[in-house]
Structures are given as C-alpha cells and as structure tokens.
Amino acid sequence: xxxxxxxxSRRRFIKSAAAAGAASLAMPAIVxxxxxxxxxxASLPMTGPFATAGQLIAPSLKMFEAFxxxxxxxxxxxIKVAVEDSGYVAQNALANYQRLLASEGDAVIGYFGxxxxxxxxxxxxxxxxxxxxxxxxxxxxxLANPETNPYQFxxxxxxxxxxxxLLQNIAAEGGKSVAFIHSNTExxxxxxxxxxxxxxxLGIEVKLIEATKPQGADVATHVTKLAxxxxxxxxxxxxxxxxxxxLIGGARQFGLPTKFMGTFWGMEKLIADRVTAExxxxxxxxxxxxxxxxxxxxxxxxxxxxxxxFSKEHFAGTPLENYMPTxxxxxxxxxxxxxxxxxxxxxxxxxxxADNAAAMLSEIKDHxxxxxxxxxxxxxxxxxGIGRVYQYSAESKLFTPTSDWLEV
Amino acid sequence: MIIGNxxxxxxxxxxxxxxxxxxxxxxxxxxxxxxxxxxxxDYTILMASLVGIMLIAVVxxxxxxxxxxxxxLGHAGFVAxxxxxxxxxxxxxGEWGVPDVLQPWLALPxxxxxxxxxxxxxxxxxxxxxxxxxxxxxxxxNFIIIFLIEIDTFSQWTGGRxxxxxxxxxxxxxxxxxxxxxxxxxxxCAFATILMVQNLFRTRVGRAFIAIREKDxxxxxxxxxLLKYKLTSFAISAACCGLAGAMAAYFYAKVLPEQFxxxxxxxxxxxxxxxxxxxxMGPVFGTIIIVLVPEILKISMGAMMGSSxxxxxxxxPIQEIVxxxxxxxxxxxxxxxxxxIMDRFFRALNRWPFARG
Numbered sequence: 001x002x003x004x005x006x007x008x009s010r011r012r013f014i015k016s017a018a019a020a021g022a023a024s025l026a027m028p029a030i031v032x033x034x035x036x037x038x039x040x041x042a043s044l045p046m047t048g049p050f051a052t053a054g055q056l057i058a059p060s061l062k063m064f065e066a067f068x069x070x071x072x073x074x075x076x077x078x079i080k081v082a083v084e085d086s087g088y089v090a091q092n093a094l095a096n097y098q099r100l101l102a103s104e105g106d107a108v109i110g111y112f113g114x115x116x117x118x119x120x121x122x123x124x125x126x127x128x129x130x131x132x133x134x135x136x137x138x139x140x141x142x143l144a145n146p147e148t149n150p151y152q153f154x155x156x157x158x159x160x161x162x163x164x165x166l167l168q169n170i171a172a173e174g175g176k177s178v179a180f181i182h183s184n185t186e187x188x189x190x191x192x193x194x195x196x197x198x199x200x201x202l203g204i205e206v207k208l209i210e211a212t213k214p215q216g217a218d219v220a221t222h223v224t225k226l227a228x229x230x231x232x233x234x235x236x237x238x239x240x241x242x243x244x245x246x247l248i249g250g251a252r253q254f255g256l257p258t259k260f261m262g263t264f265w266g267m268e269k270l271i272a273d274r275v276t277a278e279x280x281x282x283x284x285x286x287x288x289x290x291x292x293x294x295x296x297x298x299x300x301x302x303x304x305x306x307x308x309x310f311s312k313e314h315f316a317g318t319p320l321e322n323y324m325p326t327x328x329x330x331x332x333x334x335x336x337x338x339x340x341x342x343x344x345x346x347x348x349x350x351x352x353x354a355d356n357a358a359a360m361l362s363e364i365k366d367h368x369x370x371x372x373x374x375x376x377x378x379x380x381x382x383x384x385g386i387g388r389v390y391q392y393s394a395e396s397k398l399f400t401p402t403s404d405w406l407e408v
Numbered sequence: 409m410i411i412g413n414x415x416x417x418x419x420x421x422x423x424x425x426x427x428x429x430x431x432x433x434x435x436x437x438x439x440x441x442x443x444x445x446x447x448x449x450d451y452t453i454l455m456a457s458l459v460g461i462m463l464i465a466v467v468x469x470x471x472x473x474x475x476x477x478x479x480x481l482g483h484a485g486f487v488a489x490x491x492x493x494x495x496x497x498x499x500x501x502g503e504w505g506v507p508d509v510l511q512p513w514l515a516l517p518x519x520x521x522x523x524x525x526x527x528x529x530x531x532x533x534x535x536x537x538x539x540x541x542x543x544x545x546x547x548x549x550n551f552i553i554i555f556l557i558e559i560d561t562f563s564q565w566t567g568g569r570x571x572x573x574x575x576x577x578x579x580x581x582x583x584x585x586x587x588x589x590x591x592x593x594x595x596x597c598a599f600a601t602i603l604m605v606q607n608l609f610r611t612r613v614g615r616a617f618i619a620i621r622e623k624d625x626x627x628x629x630x631x632x633x634l635l636k637y638k639l640t641s642f643a644i645s646a647a648c649c650g651l652a653g654a655m656a657a658y659f660y661a662k663v664l665p666e667q668f669x670x671x672x673x674x675x676x677x678x679x680x681x682x683x684x685x686x687x688x689m690g691p692v693f694g695t696i697i698i699v700l701v702p703e704i705l706k707i708s709m710g711a712m713m714g715s716s717x718x719x720x721x722x723x724x725p726i727q728e729i730v731x732x733x734x735x736x737x738x739x740x741x742x743x744x745x746x747x748x749i750m751d752r753f754f755r756a757l758n759r760w761p762f763a764r765g
Contacts, residue, residue: 020590035744045727046721046724047724047725055721058717058720058721059717061717062718081717082720083717083720084706084710084720084722084724085706085723087728089671090664090667091660092664093669094454095451095455095458095703096451096455098451099451099703099707101450101451102449102450102451103451103454117664117666118661119665120571121660121662123661124573124661124662125661127586142570146684165631185569186569186571186664189568189570197558213465239741321541398722
C-alpha cells in the first residue's frame with residue numbers, strides 16, 4: 001500500500017471532516033483532541049564519541065521547555081521535551097523517534113535529531129501519521145531541500161553556505177590561495193566540491209585538498225603536505241573536539257604562516273579555551289564562520305539575556321553558569337523556530353500536522369530571533385543563510401567578529 | 409518420572425521439531441509473527457524487524473563460528489555487501505529495463521551470491537590460521553569492505569560516504585514500501601534461514617563442519633576436505649549475512665557505510681555468545697537479548713526515573729552499564745548461553761515435580 005504525501009488515510013479524512021464541521025460551527029478549529037501536554041522529542045548523543053556535545057546540548061532543551069511554558073506553551077498547551085540517548089548511532093535515534101510516536105502518538109508535535117545520519121534515515125519514513133516537523137544538529141547541505149526533505153529544517157546556513165562565507169571573506173582580504181583539510185567523513189566532505197567551484201569563481205586557487213581521519217589523524221604528514229602546498233589560507237572542515245587544534249598546533253611548530261579557518265562545529269570557545277590552557281596560545285588568530293552571536297555578546301539580545309538569567313539560577317557551579325556553548329545555542333534556536341512555526345500553525349487555526357507546519361515554515365520571514373543573529377532571519381529552502389567571520393584571541397579567550405553579517 | 413523423549417526410529421530422531429516443546433515454541437512464534445502486523449504499532453514493528461534482520465545475520469555467524477569453529481570478526485562486512493549489492497543490482501536491473509516484479513527475484517539471490525563469493529575470499533586465511541589470528545584476519549576484511557564502499561572510485565555505485573537510497577521491492581505486484589510490509593518479508597526470511605541452516609546440520613556438509621570444529625586434522629584424516637568445507641562454511645555464513653543486509657536495505661530507506669562498521673560485527677558475535685554457540689536457538693535468544701534488552705532498559709528506566717531531561721542525562725550511562733553488566737553476567741554464569749538455561753528450564757519442567765536442573 002502506497003502512503004504518499006497526497007494520499008488520505010481514514011483517520012486523516014475523519015480529522016479533516018471533523019475540522020471542517022467545527023469550523024462551520026465557528027468552534028475553535030484545532031480539533032485534534034488536545035493532550036494535557038504537547039511533546040517535543042529529542043535524540044542526543046549522551047553516551048559514545050560525542051557524549052560531550054550531547055551533555056552540553058541537553059541543558060538548552062531544559063531551558064527551551066521552561067521558556068515555552070512560561071510563554072503559555074504552544075497554542076495554549078504546555079510542552080514537555082522528551083530526551084533519549086542515541087549514542088550517536090543513527091538507527092538508535094530512529095528507534096527513539098518511533099518509540100516516542102508509538103507511546104505518545106499525536107501529542108508528539110516536533111523532534112530534534114542528533115546527526116545527519118539520523119535525518120537521512122528518518123526522512124523517507126516521514127509519511128502520513130509518522131511525519132513530524134524536525135530540526136537537528138546537522139548543517140548538511142543535502143538536507144536543505146524542501147522538495148526532498150519537506151519536514152526538516154536547519155537553524156542556520158549549510159556547510160556549503162559556511163564555505164561560501166569564508167571564501168568571500170578570503171577574497172575580500174585579497175587572499176589568492178587556499179587549502180581544504182577535511183575529515184574523511186560525510187561531514188568533512190560535505191562542502192568540498194562546492195568549495196572548489198566557489199573558489200574558482202572568486203579567483204582563489206585551491207592548492208591542496210587533504211582528507212584526514214576524524215580522530216587520531218597523522219598530523220605531521222598533513223602539516224608537511226600543507227607546507228608543500230604553501231597556501232595562504234587553510235579551511236578545516238568536519239571536526240568537533242579533536243584534530244583541528246592539533247593541525248593548527250603542528251603548523252605553528254612547523255613555522256607555517258598559514259591562516260586557519262573553521263566552520264560551525266570547529267568554532268566552540270570551550271574547546272579553544274581548553275586547548276589554549278593545556279597547550280599554549282597557538283590558536284590565537286584562528287578564524288571561522290559562526291551563524292550566531294556568541295553567548296557573551298548579549299547586548300540588545302533579549303533571548304540571550306533571558307537564557308543567561310536562567311543559567312545563573314539553574315546551572316550554578318557548572319561550566320554553563322556563565323556561558324552557553326554554540327552547540328547549545330544551535331539547539332535552542334532550532335527549537336525556538338520549531339515552536340514558533342507550530343504556534344503560527346495553531347494561530348492560523350490549523351491542526352499541528354507536519355504538512356501544515358512545513359507549509360508554515362516558509363512563512364517565517366524577517367523574524368527577530370532575539371539576538372541569535374545580527375539581522376532578522378528568513379527561512380528559505382528550509383535553512384537560514386546567515387553568518388559572519390569571527391577570530392579567536394588567546395589573550396582575551398573570546399571570539400570576536402571580523403566581518404559584517406553575510407547573507408548567502 | 410519422565411527421563412527423556414521416546415523415539416522409535418532414526419527418522420524421528422532426525423526431525424527438526426523432534427519434541428512437543430519445540431513444536432509449540434516454533435508454531436507459537438510463527439503465529440505471533442503472522443499476527444504482529446495486524447495489531448502492533450510502528451515501534452513494535454521496527455523492533456521485530458530489527459530482531460529479524462539481526463537474527464538472519466547471527467544464524468550465519470553461527471554456521472562459521474558455532475558449527476565450524478572458525479572465529480570471525482568481520483561479518484558486518486558481509487551484511488554491508490548484501491545491503492549494497494541488493495541496491496546496486498536493483499538499480500542496474502532498472503537501467504536495463506527489467507520489470508519491477510522480476511527484480512527482487514534476481515537481486516536477492518544476486519546479493520547473497522556476491523556476499524558468498526566475498527565470504528570465500530575472506531575465508532581463505534582460515535586454511536592457514538586459526539583462533540585469534542583468524543579473527544584478526546577477518547576483522548581486517550570488515551575494514552577493507554567499508555573502505556571500498558566509501559572510496560570515490562566506486563562511489564558512483566555505492567554512493568560513497570553519502571550512502572545509497574534503497575529500492576522498494578515488488579513481489580507479485582505488491583510494492584513493499586512501508587516498514588510494516590517489509591517486516592513480513594523479514595519474518596519469512598528469518599524463519600526460512602533458521603530452518604534451512606538447521607537442516608544443513610542433518611547433512612554430510614553440516615556434519616563435516618562439526619567435525620572440523622571438533623578437531624580439524626582428525627576431520628581431514630577421516631576424509632573431510634578442509635579446503636572445501638571451510639570455504640563452504642564461510643560462503644554459507646556470508647550468504648546469510650548478505651541476506652540480512654538485503655533485508656536491512658529493503659527495510660531502511662537509505663544505507664550508510666557507518667551502519668556496518670566494527671560495532672555491528674562485535675554485536676553479531678556477542679549475540680551468538682550470549683545465546684549459545686552451535687545451537688539452533690542460540691541466535692534467536694542472543695538476538696532477542698542484544699536488540700531488545702537495551703530497549704526494555706530504556707523504557708523501564710524511563711518509567712522509573714521519569715522523562716525529564718536531567719533524568720535522561722543520568723540514565724543514559726546507567727543503561728549502558730546495566731546492559732554491559734548483564735552481558736558479563738550471562739558469560740560468567742552460563743558460558744554455554746541462554747540455550748543452555750532454556751534447556752535446563754524445559755528439562756526441569758518436563759520432570760517436575762521430581763528432579764530439577
């Protein structure tokens with residue numbers, strides 16, 4: 001039996017008929033029996049290789065739950081965030097998603113995934129009653145496609161967009177050559193082909209494309225190749241906590257003047273600070289693209305100020321008391337946008353189905369996120385193509401902006 | 409007092425279902441498997457399908473490790489071969505204009521055949537090395553297969569690191585395009601695989617495998633060709649894993665290389681050890697434990713500790729520790745696996761109220 005997007009199941013037909021009936025009687029149009037709580041599910045890697053990231057992201061979900069309920073929930077119904085560990089295994093995250101749907105059914109109105117792998121695996125299953133609007137930790141370019149992935153969106157630019165921003169910045173600085181060093185993973189490879197094409201358009205020569213292991217890479221070999229390539233800039237892609245600092249450290253020991261740049265997952269202050277504390281100030285001057293303002297840049301950012309107050313109260317004595325990592329900001333904004341889309345869907349008198357929510361997603365235009373971005377955000381092609389270049393100072397231990405906000 | 413099951417002929421002794429408990433269990437499981445799609449929710453179907461896919465692979469691993477005594481740690485590679493081969497063959501057949509209804513009949517045996525051929529290749533070191541050395545040799549096969557899937561040279565067929573979109577098989581005009589429908593195929597293949605492998609050990613080939621396991625040079629002196637039977641064992645085992653991979657490809661809409669890495673090979677061997685090596689029901693019990701216990705732990709600990717975010721952060725590592733402890737417990741207290749525990753249980757049941765144990 002084919003359950004295409006356009007097919008109407010018996011339950012959906014009954015719901016639609018009921019909705020039409022209710023509307024004709026001038027009753028509230030949301031006819032789905034409202035549960036006492038709506039549920040937004042999440043899979044996070046709280047064990048396994050990315051447990052650090054998962055454990056740091058989880059508090060933002062708690063924060064999101066509290067803020068949303070303080071603001072009256074979604075469509076007047078309070079929410080609960082239900083988190084499960086995935087161990088960074090895509091099948092586990094898929095099982096978590098389906099388990100939640102089986103146990104909570106229609107109360108589940110959205111989901112936050114933990115990886116590109118999960119988003120790819122779940123995408124074809126998002127049909128009929130199984131579909132929910134969702135976002136994730138991934139900025140994979142392949143996902144930003146409303147045609148193939150209508151229910152999935154990202155709260156920022158794709159990796160290709162991030163490469164575009166960096167290459168534009170290099171061109172603006174008069175740079176003529178670049179090297180791409182990436183992990184030998186899908187995450188690392190994502191923007192490489194695009195980067196080659198875009199660099200050619202901007203008149204920048206790509207002198208080296210080098211793949212490394214995602215963990216435990218042979219740093220000396222890669223640094224030697226980088227030295228032989230003699231590129232002015234080097235963009236690092238596909239790393240989270242490791243390899244990128246070692247590569248920069250190795251290059252500095254080698255005496256290379258290359259300017260290093262990174263993308264979202266290689267731009268976390270907690271990691272840069274730890275490396276500086278343990279190995280010295282060699283990350284000084286490291287640049288990269290970040291879609292969001294850092295958490296300490298909270299002037300005229302009401303959402304950041306609200307989060308800071310919450311952190312002081314609830315996370316006292318932890319590293320999160322005064323600083324929310326960029327990974328947590330990404331999760332927070334993703335869920336904020338998810339809630340906003342669902343709230344707008346409810347306000348429009350529509351059922352909180354994935355189809356209605358996905359249709360509403362493209363209505364998010366010129367939206368004030370409360371400080372995450374400099375300019376207002378517009379969701380186009382299920383992504384927000386905004387970012388700017390930041391530079392790390394080992395002395396102040398801060399990333400500070402070196403470019404204006406760029407929209408791609 | 410009941411002291412055994414009376415059999416009056418060799419034919420009766422050779423029967424696969426040679427006592428009433430086995431019959432009741434197998435027919436009960438068949439009835440449950442048939443009834444499941446009519447009342448179970450999607451999550452239950454997902455879990456049942458995962459058990460089915462894993463079971464087919466573990467039955468294959470049982471042939472080479474449990475019955476032939478050749479330690480292999482590379483069987484996830486054969487599962488990968490099956491998953492990718494079935495998708496690639498479907499794509500090729502589609503390009504050649506072969507009708508959809510014919511494609512699964514060619515793609516499924518094709519995927520099993522490719523896996524069997526690779527199995528023979530990987531099994532070659534078993535002619536020279538044994539034990540832990542063979543384990544290391546087969547382990548490297550797992551890495552090589554994943555490497556070949558990921559490299560750019562073959563990415564036009566394999567999709568490289570981006571993975572491959574899988575086909576929806578069409579059986580007699582029925583397109584299996586939902587997990588519930590593919591479950592039916594998985595359940596059928598799982599039962600068929602168990603029965604066929606069980607049947608194998610009533611034949612000369614199966615007995616040759618067991619002879620090799622018990623003492624390979626004695627087997628050779630008795631006329632068992634080690635070359636032929638060791639490689640046959642690897643081929644059959646890899647074909648089963650290839651079938652499991654094909655089922656995984658039909659079940660998931662996408663196959664990704666990371667689904668078939670070392671962790672899966674270890675899981676297959678762990679399931680076999682926990683269930684009981686060289687026993688028909690070993691893979692069944694082992695797979696149920698390996699696939700379902702983590703889920704049961706998640707559900708039960710979620711119920712005990714609540715679904716709040718703090719509780720989730722706390723219980724995630726606890727679940728891992730409890731699961732690890734359970735595996736250690738099984739291996740420590742019953743090295744022969746759950747099959748042995750179930751044997752003791754049924755023996756006690758049979759003799760009750762007289763003797764136990």
